[in-house]
Amino acid sequence: MKLTSRARFSTVCLHAGQEPDPTTGAIITPIYQTSTYVQEALGRHKGYEYARTQNPTRMALEGNLAAIEGGKAAFAFASGMAAIGAIATLLQSGDHVVVSDNTYGGTFRLFDKVLQRYQLSFSYVDTSRLDEVERAFTSATKMLFVETPTNPVMRLTDLGAAADLAHRHGVRLVVDNTFASPALQRPIEFGADIVTHSTTKYLNGHSDSVGGVVVAVRDDDIEWLKFVQNAEGAILSPFDSWLVLRGTKTLPLRMLQHSANGLALAQFLCGHAKVKHVYYPGLPSHPQHELAKRQMRGFGGMLAFDLGSLEAARRVLNGVKLHALAESLGGVETLISHPATMTHASVPADRRQEIGITDGLVRISAGIEDIEDLKEDLAQALDAV
C-alpha cells in the first residue's frame, strides 16, 4: 500500500501512515491496547519499549495526520488543549506571544490563567489586521498564534502574509486549524511552522473521541515536541487514535457535505427577516470572502448568526428539535450553541462584546443531514421569535 509522491489528498487521507498489520495482514491498523512490550533480550527489541513513548496505533495516526497536513511529523495528545499546552513548552519564561483576539475560550483560559504564571505574556490582536499584529510584536515575541476562521464570528487571517510577517521578525507561526480542517485549508502550504487541531472535531468527525494533534515542520520543533510528548505524557489513547484514524478516511467526503450544508444554511438565514447578521466566509457579503476563496478549498460547516437579543437566541436554541443544543463542533450531526454562555463563558463580558460575541449570537456546526430537514427545523424555531 505504498503511496506515490503524487498521491492526491483523499488517497493520502485513506492510506498515509498505515500498512497492513505485519502479523495477520489486517487492513485496518489494530488497537494495540498494551502498556509494554516484551523484549527479545537485554537491549534487543522491536522498537517499542513502553506505551507512553511508542504505540503503533498512535504512531499510525501521527503518520497519517502529518501527511494530511503536509508536515514532517505529528504528535497526538489527549485533547486539543493538551496539544496547545505542548506547543507552549516551546516557549521560555519572558517570551511573548501574539494571539488572535477571538481565539477559542479554552485557549484564552490556558494562556491567561495558567501560562501567565510562568512569566509568559500574551497580546490579543485582531490578526485579520496584520498591521496591528506587527505593532504588537516586541523583541520578546517568539510566537504568533492564529485561528482562522475564528470561533464563532468567522474572521479570517491571511496565512501567507502572516507567515511572511512572522518570519521577518524571527517568530514562529502556529495555526489552530480545527475550524477548517486540512480538507479545506493547509496552513503549512502558506508557511506555517506548526499546525494544531482539536481532533475532537472534524478530524475524528463522529463526536465520540476527545483528542488533539500538533503537526510540525522544523527539525528542532519536532525533536522537542517528541521529547515533551513523552516527558509530560498527555498522549492520545490507542482506542482514540484508532477512532481518529477511521475518521480521517472520510474527511474529504464529510467536509464536502459540511460545506454544502453550511453554505445552504447561511443563505437561508441571510434571507430570514428575524436574523440581523450572518457570519459565514462563503457568503459574498463576508468582508473576507475573496481571501476565503484564495486560501480555503471550501467554506466549511461553521456559521454564526445574530438574533439581536438573548431572549430571541433562547427561543431558537430551545425551539430546535433536530439541531442538538451542545458544545463542540465538527461532528456528523448538526449542533447549535450559544457562545456567550457556553464556549466563550470564560471570556470576560467586555472582551466578548469587543469581538462580536453578543448575547444574541447563535453558532451552528452544520452536520451532514439532509439540508431540507435542517432548514425546516430552523424555520420552525425562528417562528417563535
Ligand SMILES: Cc1ncc(COP(=O)(O)O)c(C=O)c1O
Ligand atoms: C478551535 C479550537 N481549538 C482547540 C480546542 C480545544 O480542544 P479540546 O476540546 O479537544 O481540548 C477547541 C475546542 O472546542 C477549539 O474549538
